[in-house]
Amino acid sequence: MNGVTAAPLAASHDLSMLGLFLQADWVVKLVMLGLLFASVFVWAIVFEKFTSLRRARREADALEDAFWSGGSLDELYRRQGEVPGHxxxxxxxxxxxxxxRSMENPNAGQFVGGVEERVDRAMAVTIQREMERLEKRMTVLANTGSAAPFVGLFGTVWGIMNSFAAIAGMQNTSLAVVAPGIAEALFATAIGLVAAIPAVLMYNMISSQLAKFAARMEGFATEFGAILARQTEQAAGARRPAAPATAPAAPEAR
Structure with a gap:
């Protein structure tokens, strides 16, 4: 009798991915929908990060070419404008x-070290701010990579609980009775892994590229700071008054 009733039950279940979703419990459906949304959001962030990093590297190449071309830094500053675009x-x-701003002070030559410190600090703060902007939403990748498998596992546990409840209600231990419910539950774990694995891989890849770009900006800031320091010292030397002439020493008494 069990074999006769199990066959229609198994046949009535659609084991395709869409069928597993439609026949799942509402809690499992919410888990699946949340994981699918997270997966789509992860790929949107990955596309945006790769695009912004590629554009930032291309614009950085153009700026460094202009910087090291031997042209006027003042002219380059005017071209970049007050609101730089990268x-x-x-x-x-x-x-x-x-x-x-520091060199506009007539006493700047007396405080060369202070000028250098302010310039270095201004560039360090800018690097930090720009990296925070580039790293925006990276925590979404990290959280998805760490939490998605557990969210999928929750859906799996919930679905298996429902399968065992169905066994108790129908008093039928045939595999054909519990297999569809277990398949629906395991499908939630599969979706969780589909969301988590790309998130972890892309997070590591993008983090590595962000670290390289941050090191590139820090290297540029160090070189630029050294150039400005030399110009500050030259300006300080030009402003420093000449030492007064001294009279020759008197001859020693004999």
Whole structure:
């Protein structure tokens, strides 16, 4: 009798992915929908990060080419404008702006170390701000990679609980009776892994590229700071008055 009733029950279940979703419990459906949304959001973030990093590297190449071409830094500063459009330009403009403001002080030559410190600090703050902007929503990748498998596991546990409840209600231990419910439950775990694995891989890849770009901006800031320091020292030397002439020493008494 069990074999006769089990066959129609098994045949009535659609074991395709859409069928498993439609026949799942409402809690499992919510888990699946949440994981699918997280997966789509992860890929949207990955596309945005790769696009922004590619654009930032291309614009950084153009700025460094112009910077090392031997042209006027003041002219480059005017071209970049007060509101730079990419991270490397923001670092350059912040350093140049602070240096120009400091050099407007007629006593700047007496405080060369203070000028250098302010310029370095301005560029360091700009690097931190620009990296925070580039790293925006990276926590979503990290959280999805760590939490999605457990969310899928919750859906699996809930579905298996329902399957065992169905066994108790129908008093039928045939595998054909519990297999559809277990398949629906395991499908939630599969979706969780589909969301988590790309999130972890892309998080590590993008984090590595962000670290390299941050190191590139820090290297540029160090070189630019050294150039401004030399110009500050030259300006201080030009402003320093000449030492007064001294009379020759008197001859020693014999």
């Amino acid at each position: 991270p490397m330009a923001a670092v350059f403009v912040s350093g140049m702006r602070e240096w120009r």
